[in-house]
Amino acid sequence: MMATLFIDPGSLSRELLLEKPEVTSDEAGELVENWVEIASIWAQIEPMGSGLRMLGDQDMPEVTHRITLRMRRDIGTAMRLRKGLRKFRIVTMHDPDDSGRYLVCRAREEL
Template sequence: MTMEAGKLRHQVRIERLDYLRDETGAVLQDPSTGETAQQWVEVATVWASIEPLSAREFIASAKTQAEIVARIVIRYRDGLDASMRLVHVRSGRPDVIYNPADFLPDKESGLDYLTAPCSRGVGEGQ
């Protein structure tokens, strides 16, 4: 089963956490504490389907992961993991940040699309 393009109607930015670096590429550190600063960096912007969980699914998910509030489906791409975040880009309204629990491949080929059960993230625009 392939994903229908018409269902992918939400623009989502995939971001990963990375260290702040200077112009030479060296990681920036606080000189007194040695702490390193991090920032979210865009990996890609893709089209996605964002489906809030139904009441039944939400109750069922409460048994294992109460924070799961939505399911985001994107076309398959390599290199995604649960340390990343998904930002629903909404024109004229604040962006919505989601934290994926994982990226699950489709059941048929494993190469058509990925489904990410997500909790609500915290950040700018929230």
């Protein structure tokens, strides 16, 4: 059995907006991606490192932040979290202790 992880609920002190992409067509028939707000959530944001790494001759986006929030089952990697003008694209997510209490998202800040 995995040990229960202690996360201080008071550390979830940043209000973020959870958003999902919605693809529509403009007047010319071109596909346009808009972001739709799903919920306002409280989370902890921790910086993890830089935003790019080299793979061959390509810059590859890298995880830049770890975002911890109360468990939600409706979050996916196509979504993002937003704090004001800052946008965090969700790369991976997991339950840190399999208790169903918290969700840790590894995210890439979009510039």
